[in-house]
Amino acid sequence: MPSGPGGKFLDHHLNSPIGIAAGPLLNSKWVEAYSRIGFDVLTYKTVRSMAMPAHALPNIRPVENREHAAIATRRTQIESQPTLAVSLGIPSVEPEVWRRDVRRAKDRIGSGQVLIVSVVGTWAPGMDTEQLVQDYARCAAWAAEAGGDAIEVHLAVPDPFAEQPQLIYENIPLAAQILYRVRTTMPKPVLAKVGVFRTPRILHETATKLASWASGFVMTHGVRRRVVDEEGNAAFEGAGRDRATIVGADTWPLASRQIEEMLSWRKAGAWDRAILAVGGITTVERADHLLREGADAALIATTALFDPLFGVRFRQLRAAAVA
Numbered sequence: 094m095p096s097g098p099g100g101k102f103l104d105h106h107l108n109s110p111i112g113i114a115a116g117p118l119l120n121s122k123w124v125e126a127y128s129r130i131g132f133d134v135l136t137y138k139t140v141r142s143m144a145m146p147a148h149a150l151p152n153i154r155p156v157e158n159r160e161h162a163a164i165a166t167r168r169t170q171i172e173s174q175p176t177l178a179v180s181l182g183i184p185s186v187e188p189e190v191w192r193r194d195v196r197r198a199k200d201r202i203g204s205g206q207v208l209i210v211s212v213v214g215t216w217a218p219g220m221d222t223e224q225l226v227q228d229y230a231r232c233a234a235w236a237a238e239a240g241g242d243a244i245e246v247h248l249a250v251p252d253p254f255a256e257q258p259q260l261i262y263e264n265i266p267l268a269a270q271i272l273y274r275v276r277t278t279m280p281k282p283v284l285a286k287v288g289v290f291r292t293p294r295i296l297h298e299t300a301t302k303l304a305s306w307a308s309g310f311v312m313t314h315g316v317r318r319r320v321v322d323e324e325g326n327a328a329f330e331g332a333g334r335d336r337a338t339i340v341g342a343d344t345w346p347l348a349s350r351q352i353e354e355m356l357s358w359r360k361a362g363a364w365d366r367a368i369l370a371v372g373g374i375t376t377v378e379r380a381d382h383l384l385r386e387g388a389d390a391a392l393i394a395t396t397a398l399f400d401p402l403f404g405v406r407f408r409q410l411r412a413a414a415v416a
C-alpha cells in the first residue's frame with residue numbers, strides 16, 4: 094500500500110482524504126475491509142432508532158439519464174463509469190445490534206482514520222415535528238456513545254410535513270431544529286448531509302443558516318428523479334417508488350458545480366466549516382480536482398462498489414505528482 098498524502102478533518106489527522114460515503118459500508122466488517130485498502134474517512138451506513146427492512150428487490154439498478162427520466166437498463170457488465178438509481182428505503186438493523194457493531198468498527202480502524210456514523214430520524218403517520226427531531230437526536234446520541242468520531246445527519250430525505258414534495262434540508266427551519274437538537278444532545282461534531290439546491294443563492298442561504306449548528310457539510314447526496322424501464326414501466330415496484338436517487342458518474346457535473354460553489358462561499362469568508370465532497374466522483378482525477386479546490390475529503394459510494402482499489406490508485410496519483 095503506498096503511503097497516503099495526509100490530510101486533516103476537523104481535529105483529526107488523516108492518512109489520506111479519501112473515504113466512503115454513507116451506504117456501501119453495511120457493518121463493521123465492511124468498515125474494516127475498506128479501511129485496509131486506502132480509505133481513511135469511513136461512513137457507517139445510515140442507521141435508525143428501530144429496525145426497518147429494505148424495499149423489495151430490485152432496489153439498485155443501472156440507469157441512463159435521459160431528458161424526461163432516468164431509464165433503467167438491463168446492462169449487467171461491470172461499468173467503468175456507472176450511474177445507478179437507488180431505492181433502498183434506508184433499511185436499518187435494530188439499535189442494539191448497530192450500537193455494538195459501531196463500537197467494533199471504531200476498534201478495528203487505525204490511526205489516521207475516522208469513523209462517521211450516518212443517522213436519520215424515522216417518521217410515522219401522526220408524529221409531530223418534535224417527535225421527529227427527538228428521534229434524530231436519540232439516534233445521534235447512540236451513535237456518538239458507540240464511538241462515532243462525527244455524526245452525519247441525513248437531511249436529504251422527504252420532509253413529511255411539507256405540502257409540496259421537498260427534502261428536509263430544503264425546509265431550513267426544520268433542518269436547523271434537527272441539527273441544533275443533535276448538537277446539543279451529544280458531544281461529537283455534527284455533519285449535515287444535503288442534496289441538490291435549486292439555485293446558488295438557496296445553497297448559500299441554507300449553508301449560512303445551518304453553519305451555526307454543523308461542523309461540516311456532506312454534499313451532494315444524489316438527484317431525485319423518476320425512473321422507468323425501457324418499456325416505460327416503473328423501474329421499482331411498489332407505492333412511492335416512482336422516484337429514486339440517481340448517483341454515480343452522470344451526477345458529476347451538477348454535484349461538482351455545487352461543491353465548488355460551496356467552497357467559494359467558504360473562501361469568501363461566509364463561514365468556516367468542513368466540506369466533504371460527494372457525488373459522481375468516479376475517477377481519482379475527479380477526487381484530486383475537488384481536494385485541490387479545497388474540499389476536506391472526497392468520498393465515494395457508487396465507485397466503491399465497482400472499483401474498491403480507488404483509494405490505492407489515488408495514493409499512487411499523489412505519489413507520482415510529488416516524484
Ligand SMILES: Cc1cc2nc3c(=O)[nH]c(=O)nc-3n(C[C@H](O)[C@H](O)[C@H](O)COP(=O)(O)O)c2cc1C
Binds near residue numbers: 177211315340374
Ligand atoms: C448502494 C448505495 C447505498 C446508499 N445508502 C445511503 C445511505 O444509507 N445513506 C445516505 O445518506 N446515502 C446513501 N447513499 C448515497 C451516497 O452516500 C452518496 O451520497 C451518493 O451515492 C452519491 O455519491 P456517488 O456518486 O459516489 O455514488 C447510498 C448510495 C449507494 C450507491
